[in-house]
Each structure stands twice: as C-alpha cells, then as structure tokens.
Amino acid sequence: MKKLLLITAMTVFSFAHAQKGTILVLGNVGYYSEKRSDSGSSSTQKTFNFSPKVGYQYNDNWTVGVESSIANSKQTYTIGEVKSNNFSVGGFVRYMKPIGGIFSAYADLGTGYQSSDITQINGGMDPFLFESKGSGFYVGVTPALFVNINKGFGLNFNLGSIGYSTLNYSNARSDTQNFNFSFGQAFSIGISKNF
Template sequence: MKKLLLVLALAIFGFANAQKGTVFVSGNVGYYSQKSDNPGSSPDYTNFSFSPKVGYQYNDNWTVGVESNIANTKNTYSIGEYKTNGFSVGGFIRYSKPLGGIFSVYGDLGAGYQNVKQIQYNGGFIPSSSITKASGFYVGVTPALFLNINKGFGLNFNIGGLGYNTLNNTTHNGSDAKNFNFSFGQAISVGISKNF
C-alpha cells in the first residue's frame, strides 16, 4: 500500500464589518494526516489546529482584539508514540486598506503567551515515558489580501509571515528554544469571510 497523504486545507471562516464600531470574528482550522507502510522507520503523523480571533474595529482601518491557538500533533512509531499539545493566547492589531474596487490588503501584528506539553512513550523491551513542558511568548506579522466577491462575502489569501517565539523549559528533561520564522511564499492559506 502506498503512503497515504491526506491534507484537509485550512478552512478559514470569519465575520467582519469594514466600518468603525463593529466586531470582527474569525478563525482558522487545519488538519494534516500521513500514514506510513513502515512505522518503524517513518511514523504515522497527524496534526490538528484551531485559531480563533475576536476583535473590535474602532475606525475604518484599525482593529484590535484577542487571538488564540490550540494545536495537537501525534507521531506513532512501531514501538511508541510522541504527542505535542500546544496552546497560545494573546492580542493582535490589524491595519486594513482598500485598494479600490473589490480588493483590500491587511496586516496583523500579534503577540502573546504560549504553552507546550510533549509526551513521549516508548513501548520497547523496557517501557518508559517522559513529559516535557515549556512556556514562553510569541510575536508575528501576517500580511493578507481580501477579495470581495458578492454582498460582503469574500476570499482571504495569505502567503506566510514573519515570527519570533521563545519556549522556556519548565521540566528537567528538556531545553529552552528561541525561533525566528520567515515563511513568505512557504505557507499558503485561502479562506472565506463575511462582512456585514
């Protein structure tokens, strides 16, 4: 049996109003799954993420609000598994600018707290398990394009962003991490939104 690769593209949904004094609600949902014929050398892998946002548009171009993210990954080998559960919550500010006609561009600047828990289980000759916990902060910039299709319904296009995050280990069996991420042109998401 050939390797099965299933990608359920990000489903982005949102409700927004392009006028001041309104509330903006949106979210991203992502799922990825890979099944291996030989889990001894290449693991089965699944990933799920959900990222909601709620904001207040205080004038025609600026929105401020809160954002969060929940992510779960699981790698399954022939003799064990490795799970990662992540959570983040923070604030964001968005600047949007109509380009004329049906197009608008916007950029989000977000920052906040994040927490990660990793669980590793080995079921070999001598079974063992370990838990690693870490917490830190993140900051990121994400540009996007909005295409208004009909009566406030539209499509959002994003091709990556720029980010920095830290994770400080809170258990004895792990290490601290600092990451800089430049993903322009490497990640693409397309979604729908509604302005009313």
C-alpha cells in the same frame, strides 16, 4: 449605462472593507494526516489546528482584538508514540487598506502567551514515558489579502509571515527560541465576517 456601472462599482467598493464600529470574527482550521510504511516499520501522523480571532474595528482602517490557537499532534511509530498539545492566546492589531473592487490588503501584528505539552511513550525493549511542558511568548506580523464575497463575509489569503517565539521548559528539555521568516513558503486561507 455608465451611471449604472458607476453605482455598481461604488456599491462593491463600499462593501470591500469593513466599516467603523463593526465586530470582526475570523479563523483558520487545519488538518494533516500522513501514513508511512518502510521495511519492517510503520508510522502515522495526525495534526489538527484551530486559530480563531475576534476584533473591534474602531475606524475604517484599524482593528484591535484577541486571538488564540489550539494545535494537537500525534505521531505513532512501531514501538511508541509522541503527542503534542500547543496553546496560545494574545492580542492583535490590524491595519487594512482597500486596493480596489472587492480586494483589501492588510497586515496583522500579534503577540501573546504560548504553551506546549509534549508526551513521548516508548514501548520497545526499554519502555519509558517522557513528558515535557513549556511556556513562553510569541510576536509576529502576517500580511494578507482580503476578498469580500458578500456584505463583509470574505476570504483571507496569506503567503507567509515573520515572527519570533520562545518556549522555556520546566524539565531537562532544551529551551527554544524560534525566528520564522516564511514569505512564499507557506499558504493559508481563512474565513472572516464583519458584523
């Protein structure tokens, strides 16, 4: 019985992290919808985002790859709407360490290019159309926990990140520089598979 438990534990541990020479495919998908109705006015907001990653694990702990993100948002008000389209593409490096059983801890360092396109339409007494386009870069570190479900297929859980990003706009809209520290304030679940 002890031998069977030892063999089972070793088998589970061997699948708990990806092996050297494998391809890692993962991503997050998100959707948010909200409707508000106040006295005489109403608003709706819908947001969708998709963030895929593909990497190559060149040894038992290190993975290098490419990442991207697409996010679309639309806010509709009684007299107008605001649409936002955001895109980013870059690279990432991951260090993963098994912590026992089916669990591994990892941290991703990602950096790359990002762009934003915002359109505002006002249909009230003084109608106008305003469009703003910006581009910049981002860099961030995201620690997370990987739970292996079966043969390299698993779930990724993170509780926040730390990052810095810039967006420089081509018109009168103010340029932005953003520092983000969200440990304990954000939560996301992703799916990954090693081939």
